[in-house]
Amino acid sequence: MLLNCPMPQLDFDMITLGHGSGGILTNKLLASGVFELLKNPLLDTHHDGAVFELSGRLAFSTDSYVISPIFFPGGNIGELAINGTVNDLAMCGAMPRYLSLSFIIEEGLTMTEFWEILVSIKAATQRAGVQIVTGDTKVVEKGKGDKIFINTSGVGQVHPQAQISLQHVKPGDKIILSNNIATHGVAIMSVREGLDFETDIVSDTVNLNEAVKHILDEFGAHIHLLRDPTRGGVATVLNEIARDSHLGINLWQRNIPVLDDVAGACELLGLDPLYVANEGVFIAIVAADVADDVVELLRQYSFCGRAAVVGEVVAQHPRQVVLTSSIGGKRVVNMLVGEQLPRIC
Template identity: 55%
Template sequence: MESINLQHGSGGEKQTELLNNLIFKNLGNEFLDKKHDGAFLNISGKLAFSTDSFVVSPIFFKGGNIGELAVFGTVNDVSMCGAEPKYLSLSFIIEEGFSMEDFQKIINSIKIASEKAGVQIVTGDTKVVERGKGDKIYINTSGIGVIYENAKIGIEYIKPKQSIIINRDIASHGMAIMSEREGLKFDSEILSDTKNLNFEVKKLIENFGEKIHFLRDATRGGLASVLNEITSESNLGIHLFEDKILVEKQVKSACELLGLDPMYVANEGTFLCVCDDEIADEVLEILQRVNHHASKIGFITEEHAGKVIMESAFGGKRVVNPLIGEQLPRIC
C-alpha cells in the first residue's frame, strides 16, 4: 500500500506487516527482536531517564527530519543529566493517509541516528488515528542512561564566578523550520543544528568530572529560556557578553525578517555548560574541536540575582527577560 490506513493500527495482520517489514526489519536488535510489549534490560549504576514528544511541522526540513530529531532530542536530554544514553523507546501516532514512502524515510533516519548516537531502540508502540485527527505523524521517545560516576550535575551546584560556555552558534534549528514554512531564500541554506551531543558531554565529564556543574540543551525557548531558568532556580545572576553569542549571517537575516530575537529561537544541537572558571579554557578547546563557534559567553554572579544581564560590545546593558507567550509554534 502507498499510505498508512487504520488497519495498520488495528493490532491485526496489517499492523504485523507494518511492524515486521518496516520497524523490526530496519531497527531490529537483540532486545527489539523479542517482539514483547516491554524490554528486558540488565543495567547497573545510577540511572537517568527522560521522555519527549515530537510534533514538528514540517516533518522534513533542511538538515533533518522528525525521525532523527526524536532520537537526538531524547539522547541529548539524557546526556544533560551527566549520563551515557543506552536505550530508547519509540512510539508513533500516525494519521491515516500518511505516505508509506515518507514513513520509510523516517524509519531510515531513526536507524542512522540511533547508530550515530550509539543507542538501541528496545521497545515501542504504533497507533493510527483517523484522517484529520492528527498532523501526519507524532513521535514519542523515552531514554535510559547510566550516570557517569564522576558526574555531579545540577542547578544546586552553580556558584558565583563560574563560567558559562556554549558549544556552537545559536538559532539555526528554529530558523531552518521557519525559513521552510515561509519560503525564505538566502545566499546559502539554513540547516538545522539537529545532532547528538552525548559524545561531547562524555568528553567533558571524563576530563573534568565534578568541575562541570550544569548542562542543558537550549531547545524550546532558546538560550534565553535556559539562562533565565538558571537565575530563577539558583537565585543568582548571569552576566553575558553579546558579542560572544554567535549567530550565523543567514540565520540573523532570517530572524530580522521575521522580527525574532535569536536568543529565544529553538536549537536542537546546542547546549550550555556551567563550569569552574579555572577549566573554562580547556572546556572551550575541547568543544571548539567539534565546532569552532563554541564560545565562553558569560559568568555567574551574585549581582542582580534572578536576572540575566547582557552587555553589548559598546558597554551598554539590557535585561534578557524570560520568554512570554509562544514565539515559534510546532518547532520540535
C-alpha cells in the same frame, strides 16, 4: 551517514487506521521491514517491554516531537526525535543506552515518507550508539493528527564523574555555549507556510552525547550544569537557571556565536536569536578555571566549532539575566513571552 536501506516491496502504499489495530495489519506493518531495520536482540523479543541489565545512577527522559513540517532543511522528525532524547540524557550527564519509540500516525501518511523517517531514525541511533528496544504504533483518523508525532524516551547511565546539579552552580562559574545559536529555529521558519524565505540555513540537529562524555571524562565535577536550549531558546533556559538557583547571570553579546545568515534572517523577521529554538547546541556551566579548556576541547568537534564562553554566574541581581550588548549597553533578558513559532520540535 547515508544508509542503503531501500524500502521493501509492500502491498500497501499508505498507512491506514487498520495499521493501528494491534491485529494483522499492525503485525504486517511491523514485519514489513520496520523490525528488520531497527533490529537488535532486545527489540526482537517482541514483548510488551524490553528487559536489560543496568546498574547504578540512571537517567530517564522523554520528549514528544510534533515538528512541522516533518521534513525540513537538514533533517526530519525521525532523527530529531532520536537526537533530542539522546541530548536530554546527555544533559543529565548520562551516556544514553536504550530508547523507546512511539508513533502517532495520521492515516494517509505514505509508506515512502514513513520509511524515510525510519531510515533516519536508524542512522541517528547508530551515530549516537543507542538502541531502540521497545515501541508502539497508533494511527488516528485524518484530521485528528498531523502526519506523524513521535515520542522517544530513553535510559542512560550517568557518567561516574558527573556531578550535574543546579546546586553546584555558583558565582564565578562560566557559561559556555557549544556552538552557534538559533540555527534550527531559523531553518524551520524558512520553510513555514506564510513565512518561507530563501536560505541555505539547515537545522543543526545532531547527537551531543559524545562531546558531553568527553568533557565529563576530562573535567568531571567541574562541569556543574548542562542544559540544551531548545524551545524558548538560550534566554528562557538561562532564566530558568537564574530563577531556580537564585543567582544572577551575565551574558556578553559579543561572545554569543550566531551564523551571519541566521543573524540576518533574525533581523529580517524581527527576532532575537536568544529566543530562537536550538537543537544541536548546549549550555555548560563550569568552574571558572576550566572554562577555557572546556571550550578548547569542544572545538575539536565539528558541531562545536564555535564553542565560546558567553557569560558568567554572579551573586548580583539574583534571578535575573543581564545582557551586555555589543556596544556596551546593559539590558535585562526575560523568558520567552507567548509563542514565537509553534511546533519547532
